[in-house]
Amino acid sequence: MNRKGVSVKIDELKTDFASVKNLQVSIGRLIDETWTEPIGPTPFPSLTALREWDMTLLQRYKPFYMPYCDVCCLCTFGKCDLTGNKRGACGINMEAQQSRMMLLSCCIGAATHIGHARHMLDHLIEKFGRRTPIDVGGLNIKVEAPITRLVCGIKPDTLGDLEEVLDYVESQLTHLLSVTHTGQEGSSLDFESKVFHAGMVDHVGMEVADIAQVVAFGFPKADPEAPLVDLGYGTVNVEKPIILCIGHNVVPSVEIIDYMKENGFDDKIEVCGLCCTAHDTTRYYKRAKIVGPISWQLRFIRSGVSDVVVLDEQCVRADALLESQNVKAPVIVASEKNCMGLPNRTSDPADAIVEDLVNGKMPGALILDPEKVGEVAVKVALKVAPMRKKFKTIPEVDEVIQKAKECRQCNDCRRACPQDLKIPEAMKTAAEGSLSKFADLYELCIGCGRCEEACPVGLQVHSFIVKAGEKKLKEETYKV
Ligand code: SF4
Ligand code: SF4
Ligand code: SF4
Structure with missing residues (x-):
């Protein structure tokens, strides 16, 4: 167990033998002695705490750079043109620039997971309380928070204990991001060391959200x-x-x-859900369905099955x-990180939002109160479904054949x-009346x-490919 800093201030303390004024006692952190495992040498490591070890690794496994962009616009x-051995106006060279971009990408990824963890933890603490005990499997689990314990050297017992862990990763992330600013780090190896650090705090953040x-x-x-x-x-x-x-927030x-x-x-x-959230949802409610991977958003939306x-x-x-x-399905956006330009209706009564979505007065609404999202989504789905009748934008076979005749065989597609699929060939066959080659691409x-x-x-x-693979799509059933 671990508690954040305690600070005690006493204006005046009188005893039999002395009088003390303005006494202030601060304790950085309280650590419960019931956890007997010794803490390692680098709890809550800073950006450079593990640098020596990183350098050992980077000397042994030297980075190799294949630039995916020759210029810097940061x-x-x-x-600045960084081709050959040229340096930018700030003095940076291509190797450092590549590793800097990698650090930036890692910070974006880490911020996404850590931001999600913060959102999740704040919501759950508000709903269930800071003292909710951490039980991730009782005696079946030997180390209940392995990454947190390894990196931070603490054993979280309650949801509240996770706050300090998140405070730490958030502060590290801010420092890491600042490293990518013009005129900070200049060495590619030091950038790489910080990339390791970003990956480490990213994993801590993910573990916090999961726990x-x-x-x-539950x-x-x-x-x-556990049910399939x-x-x-x-x-x-x-x-x-x-x-x-x-999305990824359950x-x-x-x-x-x-x-x-x-x-x-x-x-x-x-x-239904796509990808990770869908998996999480089925762990909460076994009648929920995972319709597929997140990369198949287009085909699921265009298929018209979703009413909300x-x-x-x-x-x-x-x-x-x-x-x-395009498929006449109202949208509810539920995260302040992804508002989609929609009006914020969080403070409005649920029924007023439902009415506007059902009547098509607005294509969607931003609702930042999860409970209201639940009510509005259900009410809208019930009302909209009979009106839109699963309207879809996937064309019929005849339409595909007619449209394929417009193909110029230019090969731009x-x-x-990214998969180098033989689309022009499939277009040619489709124009002749067969979608078989499109089906092969599905x-x-x-x-x-x-x-x-x-x-x-x-x-x-x-959409032509999805039409050709429609039978396969509709027959896809698995257990996981
Ligand atoms: S950060 Fe450096 S290399 Fe990039 S645009 Fe600015 S001066 Fe040029
Ligand atoms: S489908 Fe491909 S080959 Fe045909 S016109 Fe479009 S881009 Fe060109
Ligand atoms: S055919 Fe290629 S470019 Fe088109 S959606 Fe599929 S993977 Fe993407």
Whole structure:
């Protein structure tokens, strides 16, 4: 157990033998002696605490740089040409610039996880209390917070104990980000050492978020009998109103499920999710469905099955609102990190928001109160489903064949495709009446939509592929 600093101030203390004025006692941290394991030499390490070890590693496994960009535009001196052995106006060379960009990327990733952890922990402490005990599996778990214990040297016992851990990673992240500023670090190896540090604090942040949600939401813990859950589009009952949750924060999904259960709608609505949040949601509610990976957002939205799309944070496509509008599905955004330009309706009565979403007065709403998200999502899904009748933007086979005839065989789509898929060939075959070559691309396509952006004729290449693979998509059912 660990408690943050304690400070005691006494203006005047009189005893039989003396009088003391303005006494102030500060204790940095209280550590409970019940944890007998000795603390290592570097608890809560700073940016340079492990530098020596990093350098040993980096000398043995020397970094090799293949620049993915030749210029730097990170300050107003730029852009600077760093090709060959040239240095930028600040004196930086290509090696240091590459490792600096890597540090910046790692800080972005770490900030995303740590920000999520903070959001989650604050919410759960408010809802369940700071003294909620950390139990992640009782005697089945030997080390309940391995990364936190290794890095910070403390054993968190309650949700409140995790706050200090997050305070630490947040401060480290600020320092790391400041290192990427023009005129700070100049050595590629020191940048790399800080990249290691960023990766380390990132993992601490992820562990905090995971522990907090496992503990507070009562997810299965070290349970060999944890139920298998449904995975795949084919597991979803498309006859029901469907709420699709996209992002990496389970809190809105939990509130949707709670509202459904409390109001007797749990057998009337399907709650689905993509990727991590979907997995977390199924650990909270075994009737929730995982429809697929986060990279398949486009195909799921365009398929028209979702009657309400709930977006929170991380890995949400920037065009998710636009795509949802195309299939007439109202959108609720539930995270202040991803407001999508929508009006903030958090303070409005739930029924007023529902009315505006159902009547199409606005395509979506920002709602930062998770409980209100739950109520609005359920009510909107029930009202919108009979009106939109699973309206979709995936074309019919005849349309694909007709449209494919407009293809100029310019190859721009294939050049833009990260998978180098033979799209022009599939277009040719489709124009002749067969979607078989598009069907062959279905499993290989990662759903990025770059081909459509590249096409000078504006052909909906990705949707053509999804149409060709539709049967497969609808039959996908797995257990996980
Ligand atoms: S940070 Fe350095 S290399 Fe980059 S634009 Fe500024 S001066 Fe040029
Ligand atoms: S969406 Fe288009 S560009 Fe992206 S992987 Fe699929 S075919 Fe290639
Ligand atoms: S970019 Fe468009 S027009 Fe060009 S080959 Fe691809 S589908 Fe055809």
